[in-house]
Amino acid sequence: MAITEGIGGFLSASAAAPATYDSTGYAALTWSDVTQASEIPEFGPEHSPVTFTPLKTGIVDKFHGELNYGSFTVPGALDADDAGQGILKAALASKDEISFRETRSDGSIRYFSGKVMSFRTGQSVGSVVPFSCMIEVTRATVDVAAP
Secondary structure: OOOOOOOOOEEEEEOOOOOOOOHHHHHOOOOEEOOOEOOOOOOOOEEEEEEEOOOOOOOOEEEEEEEEOOEEEEEEEOOOOOHHHHHHHHHHHHOOEEEEEEEOOOOOEEEEEEEEEEEEEOOOOOOOOEEEEEEEEOOOOEEEOOO
């Protein structure tokens, strides 16, 4: 994969779960763009470290512990007419796992499932009315290469 810029990428959401958690299952869903998202921060799987130190050597042994697929907070401009934001708000209220599609500017896609843990708004002088939405990723991502 070549280096690509972020401009032109976007986040989409679907209230439905795929029939299968692969590119075919996710591609069959109906998607709504979160059109006013301004960033998709980095996220990915991370193991918690498990350590043990034998008395005899005093050397710390390290092991992979539980796996967390990560979380991130999407910032953006609040838009009551944005269907994607509507899906995020509904998912927070229902506490249901929903599906996400990250489309990059080069056309590559990353699908994943997650739970919306917050949807916050605020306001300040000299700025649009913002929102931020925290998403906990619940399953492994599925990457699809650019066409």
